[in-house]
Structure formats: structure tokens, C-alpha cells
Amino acid sequence: MIKDDISVMVQEAAARAQKAGDLPEIALPETIIERPQRAEHGDYATSLPLQLARAAQAKPLDLGATLIKHMPESAAVERLEVVPPGFVNFHLSPAWLASQVDEILEAGPAFAEVSVGNGEKVQVEFVSANPTGPLHAGNGRWAALGSTLARVLRVAGYNVQTEYYFNDAGTQIDVFARTLYARYQQLFGRDVPVPEDGYVGSYMVDLAGQAREKFGDTMLSPEGEPPPDQLGRYGMEQVMDWIRRDLSSLGVEYDNWYREQTVYDSGYFDKVMSLLREKDLVTEREGAVWFATSKLEADKDEVLVRSSGLPTYLATDVGYHYDKFIVRGFDRVIDIWGADHQGHVRPLQLATQAMGIEEGRLDIIIGQLVTLRRGDETLKLSKRSGDIVTLREVIDEVGKDACLFFFLSRSADATIDFDLDLAKQQSSENPVYYVQYAHARIAGILTTAGERLPETEDGDTALLTHEAELALIRKMLHLPELVEVMARTLEPHHLPHYAQDLATTFHDFYEKCRVVDEDNVDLSRARLKLVAAAQSVLATTLGLMGMDAPDRM
């Protein structure tokens, strides 16, 4: 990346200046190369002179001049300048910019790749909703975020595995099975209530109906006796199918589906308990087993095993993370949780660290919740309250791509206020279509060119000198830098904004520069290359978000 090249140039300049005695032998900070907001300030800039001024006991402007004096030559940089209060600005050479079109075309989708991951083994776990009901709209946010983050990390050079963790046993599954059985019995005229804390959603009635179609009355136990296990298992498998199908409609597929029961069957739970005991971090009182987080930093302990003998979610999760780090050997693990799980972050972090996992290897992204509205009416998202808006409904109403784009465009730290009416109403005036239209427009140009232009040799990108052409190239060059930022910050929400930006720059170019021109075939050929490069970068960007890049609209 040119940004890295410039960073190296600045370091080299500072080192040469010190060697030549023009700069005191002071410690040099990490050189940060920024993108100036204003075009007149060039393509890249460094504020190193401002940062060094105090230690070097010199004026920033003089330091800037010294850096420029010792700056290595580069074909990419046409002009350097130092400006008040002490920035060194780098202006890229138009000829070099034009030549990048060939590079982008040659690289294809690999153009976005950067090598910051060094093949590190990373797991991204997201959604992981229990199979006790269909996914709700909020889950779609984690699906969009997680799958996109995984793709971004792959492009950034990480070895990524995506995973969905689900309960196939435990309290909630038990409640689910008992609810299903109650609904099933009701279909046969038995007057039994849905259990307290049961799942009152109407989908449970549908599910019971499906079970009756499949099994007839064979799942009916004598009154007052528990149902056969098979009924609950059947229900759970049905719900898992719904979940898989809904995720799949968002283009989200997983590398691995992980059953909670594995934590027990493989002995990880026992292993983790004894590990924590060895560290003297387990206490027992009031009939329960506790994780003594108060010995570490917390103000209260956490229950690991209830007085009923059943392990808590936390205990299982610790065992699960033992599997991730110790057994499967992930270098890094990224969990994406909703804000309602925020209280579990510290206990799990403390537990993994107690197992000897270095701090920083476990990232838990807490995403703020989604509020759904239809106009002024706020809709509930809780599965147990029954009246949920499913992810399926949202996808059907607004479309897969709009859904992804919208969920992705907000930072995980911000709550999402999703007005279904508005999303639907705006669907034709949507940024989603704006971006996709740019891609389709290019496809149209390429088709037209094939029909109208005679066969000639390859275009010469050196002919690309128009301001709008250069602006488009500059914008394309931004993508790898963005991938690097997103991989570092784990914040893919920049992607939709970049896509929109790139589309705007293309549309502007389109207005100003005619591509297919029979009277100027050479320039046409050069512009066709530029346009093809833009299409490639747009498609790559859309692909990172899991969105389609249509050839016509």
C-alpha cells in the first residue's frame, strides 16, 4: 500500500536527518500517516514535525523542511510541502495514480487484501441464538456484522473460522420442550396450560401442528406424565432448520455448528472446573459452587453450579472457551454478543485469563440492541413475550441486501432504530440501490463498448488525466487501507459508507467523462480499463458485505 510506503519514507527521512546531524538523536514516535480532509492538503500527511518539536527544541516548520530535505525519492509522490502549523503533505503523481488502474485490474478481488493477519487462527462466533424460536430481527444485526467481519479478517490475512454455538440441552430447551408438549396436547383436546415462563409465541402452536402431522398421536403420553424425548428433539431440529434457512437467506453460512452438549461430553466442563480449583478460584456456599471473581477484581462472585446441581451458562461458556483456545488452538477468538449479555463479559474474560489465556486474545464485541418500529409503534423483540418480529419478516419486507446494508452501516456501539415502514418506503430511494446501480451502470457501459467500439489493442492508462478519473482512482486505492482499519478495530461499519462514497465518485466521473466514444477510441479504451477497475472494486466491496453486485437493474 502506498500509505505504508509513505510511512517508510518518513521514517527513513527522519533517520537520515539524524545521521546527518540535522535532527537531534531523540526517540522517534511511530509515524502516523493520515489522510487530510481537504484536497489542497494533498493525498497523505504526517504531523511528525509537530510531535517532535518539543523534544527536538525546534520549530515544526523547520523540522518539516528537514524531513523533506532527507526524504527518499518516490515515483508515486510528485510534490512535498511543509505547511503551518507543521504538517508535511504528500501529493501523489497523476501518472502514478493512472498506472494503478492496471494494478487494480490485475489484482482483481485480491486488490482488497492486506497482510496484517499473518495467517493467525481466528474464530468469529456470532448469533448463537438458542433453538427455542425463530430468529428475530435483532439477530440479523449480529449475522450481518459477524459474517462481514469474518470476510474482512480473511481479506486481511487471518485464517478465519465462523461458528454458531447453540444449546441442545439445559433449562431453556427443557422449557421449550414442555411448551411444545402443552401445545401438542391441546391439539388433542387436553386442557393443559402452557408452562409458566414458557414460550407463548404462536410459532409454538404451528410447531405442535407440524408434530401432529408427522407423528399423529404417538407422542402423547398418559395424562400427567412427561412426553417422549423425541418430541422435544423434533421441535428443536425444526427450529434449527428455520434458523439455518433464515441465515442462509442473508447469505450467512457457518464453518461450524457447535452443540453445547459437547462441552460436557468431551469433559471440558470438568477440566475447567478443576483448572479454576487449582487456582483457588472456586468456593462453595449456600449449596452452590462459585467462581471467586472477588479474589481477582470484581465486587461479587459468580455462580458456576447452582444448588440444583445444574451448571450455569457462565460455567458452560468457560468450558466452551477452553475448547476454543486450548483444544482447538485459536490464536484469537471474537465473540459477538448483544448488550443484554454485557454483564457476562468480565466474568468470562477473568475465567479465560485464569486458564492462562493472555488478555487480548479474547475480544467480545458488545453490540447495542435493535429497536423495531412501525411508525410510532415500538415492537418487542423478546422471544418469550411471544409477539416478535422475525428476521424472516424483515428480509421479506425490505430485501436481503437492504437488510445487510442497513444493519452494517451502524457502529456496534450505537443502538439501531429500525423503522420497518420507513425502510420499506425508502427502498427505491435507498443507498443500497445507489451503490448497486453504479455497478450495473458500469456493466451497461461495458456492454455498449463491446457493441460500438472496434477491436483495438489494450487501453493505455497513461491517458487518464481528468480530475474525475484521478478522483475515482484515489477512492479505489482507499479500500485496502480501510480493510486494515476494520481488521484492527473490528468495526466493519465503515464498509457501507465507503461503498456509497465510491459509488458517488463513480457517478460523478460518469457525468463528466464520456467513456464510449467512437471518435476517440484510444481514450475510450483507457477509460474502459478504469471503469472495469471500478466495477471490480465495487463488486469486491459489495462482496465483503455479502451483497449482490447486479449487472442490470
Next chain:
RNA sequence: GCCCCCGUAGCUCAGUAGGAUAGAGCAUCGGUUUCCUAAACCGAGGGUCGCAGGUUCGAAUCCUGCCGGGGGUACCA
């Protein structure tokens, strides 16, 4: 009470290790098409970056306090 997140244009939100005159979309108003897709483009208005201190050459960004909104604070997940 304590912990986490948020507060930026009328609305929805960006602002990437603190940088140079704070941005986009939508909405509002005005303009652009004999020509590769007008699902487009150009222009205009609109801001005490919640408030008050502090750190810094420089703060929307970092620190402290306060105000407002959301989430958590269970032997639920």
C-alpha cells in the same frame, strides 16, 4: 446506587491510533437529459459536536463532574 454504551444538521447516522475550515444520506428549496441506465448529477439553506471544567502546540475524539436516553446489575440465557 454501581457497571457498560450512546448524546454531532429538521430526521437517521459517519467522523478510522487527538490534527489543518466538522461530513454523508434522507427531508426542504432551486437547476441539469437530442449523448454509455435520470435508481443519476450540480447548487442552496441548515451545527454553541448534551452542559461545565481540565490535559495538549492542537479536543467531536482523552480525563473529571453533571444532565438526558438505552442496556446490565438473578442459583435466566
